[in-house]
Amino acid sequence: MIWYPYQQMKTMKQPYKIINAEGVYLYTEDKKLIDSVSSWWSVIHGYKHPELNKALISQVERFSHVMLGGLTHEPVQKLSEKLKSWLPEDLDYCFFSDSGSVAVEVSLKMALQYFTNLGETQRTMVLALEHAYHGDTFKTMEVGDDEDYHFVLKTYGKSKNVIHVPTKIKDLEDAFMKHHDRLNSFIVEPLLQGAGGMRMYDISFLKKARQLCNKYGVLLIFDEVATGFGRTGNRFVADLVQPDILVLGKALTGGYIGHAVTVANQKVYNGFYSDDLTKAFMHGPTFMGNALACSVALKSIEIFEQENYMSKIHRIEEITKREMKGFFDARIKEIRIMGACVCVEVFDSSTLKGYQQFAYARGVFSRPFLNYLYAMVPYIIEEPQLIKVLDTIKQWFND
Ligand SMILES: Cc1ncc(COP(=O)(O)O)c(C=O)c1O
Known part of the structure; x- marks a missing residue:
């Protein structure tokens, strides 16, 4: 059943x-x-869609899936190269996973480990928005702010590692002023908060967020699982204000197969790049970089571009x-x-x-x-x- x-x-x-x-x-x-x-x-x-169908069928005839542990393949290589050239500036490093929630989890874990790798272990806190929705897994529920979905968390009491602010610049400044040395990241659904009620806010808030993150050395995460690929009238909100980590899902595969990607910029990637094995990013979903998902995603982006x-x-x-x-x-x-x-x-x-x-x-x-x-x-x-x-x-x- x-x-x-x-x-x-x-x-x-x-x-x-x-x-x-x-x-x-x-x-x-x-x-x-x-x-x-x-x-x-x-x-x-x-x-x-005939072309998306074709892309999938031709990949399924080669192979549907191989893991990325010790193996790689053309669809995942091509998709990551495409994203590298298509996404703004130095958002170049693609970590794939199987759903938006997992990709958000990956971004939060990445931000935490980034500072751990730098020796700033006191940065355990995440700043998030009121009415945020980032998925239904445990950490995403915690950074979310939606009692209608996630009241089950109440049994834990308030998380000491997450603070929520409204989309008001003054409140944002106050939160940074008070907590900046303990914050590792500020995560937002940029411009449009979806499941929290299709709430829309101004780009000036994100510009200020970028400034404050720069000033206090905090990573800015855009969860564009819902807003990415044009939904807000911008290709990505990341085209207007650049985050350090960008999360994409949903429309990534044109809605054909669950897949998502967490894209890090050079600075974040450098925080892991080392001879020291303990600084590696210890994460690896079984179906990350699934060949069917990557093939259809690549074709989806091509159509998005070619058909304006x-x-x-x-x-x-x-x-x-x-x-x-x-x-x-x-x-x-x-x-x-x-x-x-x-x-x-x-x-x-x-x-x-x-x-x-x-x-x-x-x-x-x-x-x-x-x-x-x-x-x-x-x-x-x-x-x-x-x-x-x-x-x-x-x-x-x-x-
Ligand atoms: C902004 C945002 N982030 C994350 C998610 C979670 O994505 P998924 O349902 O693929 O886990 C959603 C789903 O609606 C979303 O809107």
Whole structure:
């Protein structure tokens, strides 16, 4: 029996059974649905993309997986070279893993060991944002700040190694002033905090964070598992402000296979580079650098570049802003739009009860959570399809 995520199994309604998927569409026995969630924001090219399929099939005919312990292979070499040239500045060193949560764990462990290797063993603390979400494994829950997901941690009491700040410059300055000599890193979902409520904040906060990290020698980590590959209207937020460690996942493989990467800059890498074996990074997920994942990721990046996805994303943002302009309902607290993400936050979560079924009946798959009704569509969506997603949201409030 399947144990489903984030569900009370006793009262859960039956999930929709998907029998096929192509482009922006999911198919059930009786419905064709536009997927407005992109399978948790990962399926940026839509489903069953012919070129991605081809890349996978041709790799599967060679081999699907070999470990990176003592072995290497062309797909992982090519992908890491591509990322090195594609990512800003000296974000050059790719450590692969099998999911976003693990890649975030890797970044936090890397930051901690970086300072241990330098002999600064007092730097055990991590600064993180209020309302942050970085995954569901233990350390990611700890740096996260979301009681709706991670209340189980309460039994441990407050962690003495994690501090949370709001996205306000004054609070950030105060936190650095007070804790800088004990901090190893500051981790953020840059510009757009996803599962914590699609909260958006200004780039000036990240610029200040970069300055403070430089001033106090703290590593800046961008968790771009959700925001990477264009979601915010920037290819990566790391193109605007450069972190020391960048974490990518979800759309890395175009949503085909779970895979992620933690990319370190030269400074971080140098902290491990030594004749001393004890300074090596002791981590190695079984499926890191999986050949199928790397092949499909490489093809996904090629398509992203060749078909100018950034212009598609800007178009999605433009249409969304145009369609949502002037739309208002007294039950709505705020409508937020950034890149290919739109979120309607309501005052009371009961306002969204029944929305999923309402959208299903109209040919849209949606999955609101808490007070947030949102769309993060595949970038290949066409204008009438996007308008349908947005109209369905508006109709819910107007009916
Ligand atoms: C910002 C962020 N980091 C990390 C994760 C965890 O990724 P995964 O579900 O692949 O473990 C997520 C998942 O939603 C995320 O949004």
